Amino acid sequence: MTAPKAFALLGPTASGKTALALEAAAHLPLEIISLDSALVYRGMDIGTAKPSAAERAAVPHHLIDIVSPLQTYSAADFVGDCVRLASEIHARGRLPLIVGGTMMYYHALTTGLNALPEADPAVRAALQAEKAEYGLARLYDRLQQIDPDTAGRLKPADSQRIERALEVFEITGKPLSKHFSEQQQHAPPLDVHTAALLPERSLVHERIALRFKQMLSDGLIDETAALRRQYPELTADTPAMRCVGYRQTWDYLDGAFGLETLVEKGTAATRQLAKRQFTWLRKIPTDTGLDTADPQHFQTALTMMKQHFGI
Numbered sequence: 585m586t587a588p589k590a591f592a593l594l595g596p597t598a599s600g601k602t603a604l605a606l607e608a609a610a611h612l613p614l615e616i617i618s619l620d621s622a623l624v625y626r627g628m629d630i631g632t633a634k635p636s637a638a639e640r641a642a643v644p645h646h647l648i649d650i651v652s653p654l655q656t657y658s659a660a661d662f663v664g665d666c667v668r669l670a671s672e673i674h675a676r677g678r679l680p681l682i683v684g685g686t687m688m689y690y691h692a693l694t695t696g697l698n699a700l701p702e703a704d705p706a707v708r709a710a711l712q713a714e715k716a717e718y719g720l721a722r723l724y725d726r727l728q729q730i731d732p733d734t735a736g737r738l739k740p741a742d743s744q745r746i747e748r749a750l751e752v753f754e755i756t757g758k759p760l761s762k763h764f765s766e767q768q769q770h771a772p773p774l775d776v777h778t779a780a781l782l783p784e785r786s787l788v789h790e791r792i793a794l795r796f797k798q799m800l801s802d803g804l805i806d807e808t809a810a811l812r813r814q815y816p817e818l819t820a821d822t823p824a825m826r827c828v829g830y831r832q833t834w835d836y837l838d839g840a841f842g843l844e845t846l847v848e849k850g851t852a853a854t855r856q857l858a859k860r861q862f863t864w865l866r867k868i869p870t871d872t873g874l875d876t877a878d879p880q881h882f883q884t885a886l887t888m889m890k891q892h893f894g895i
Contacts, residue, residue, distance in 0.1 A: 592778040731761055
């Protein structure tokens with residue numbers, strides 16, 4: 585059976601993905617599938633730069649506002665939803681355009697998910713007890729001995745990932761790096777042509793600074809406060825509140841610092857996100873690179889879409 589065709593438009597935050605996608609939808613019968621781990625949350629509109637009501641009315645959007653901030657949404661959830669939506673969009677005689685910057689979701693869609701074991705409460709408790717008694721450095725030293733490849737890519741202070749790597753080894757007897765290297769290549773569920781928006785970093789940084797200030801002007805602080813009232817169970821460590829902008833605003837509301845520092849920290853966190861996205865884009869094989877400084881980059885993207893979909 586032939587895999588359904590989809591076109592993916594990737595790029596770092598503030599790179600112009602949404603604008604390009606909407607413009608393309610004015611020329612082709614596209615429906616947009618959001619590739620964004622923050623847009624899934626209801627009530628988180630300003631800090632996620634969610635497409636406006638008018639934009640969503642003009643072009644069908646999917647995987648936006650589908651879970652509450654108390655729920656979790658995984659890469660596996662995305663893959664299942666994306667494949668289902670692509671088939672449904674084709675059945676309507678329209679074309680799926682995947683747009684966003686959550687590269688882990690894209691990686692799972694195109695290369696498959698790792699079949700790692702579920703968390704084991706007993707193993708996890710033993711590791712945390714060892715950490716409490718002897719310190720994280722001891723766990724990291726042990727990881728360096730049993731899995732130097734994984735230890736080499738983790739920071740010595742990354743407690744969560746160090747404990748997870750040791751947990752996988754304890755449960756399976758196999759280093760995490762070996763699990764990754766043995767990951768079976770799978771037949772991708774979609775036939776995806778991937779284009780990456782590649783703006784100058786300095787331009788992205790400039791846009792990020794302006795956009796975060798605009799988010800504050802638009803009411804990000806009030807939005808975060810309203811989420812805290814609506815969902816009393818939320819904490820600063822809830823996955824939804826770890827989204828850039830919200831975690832910093834949460835700390836501001838707790839009185840950790842003032843408005844000027846909030847601007848600095850929110851901007852810095854978003855720049856760090858963009859840096860990670862750029863790093864992913866260097867590793868991910870893409871079919872088309874789009875230089876946003878080139879006035880023809882939209883036309884290039886449109887041509888690639890037409891060719892891929894056979895229009």
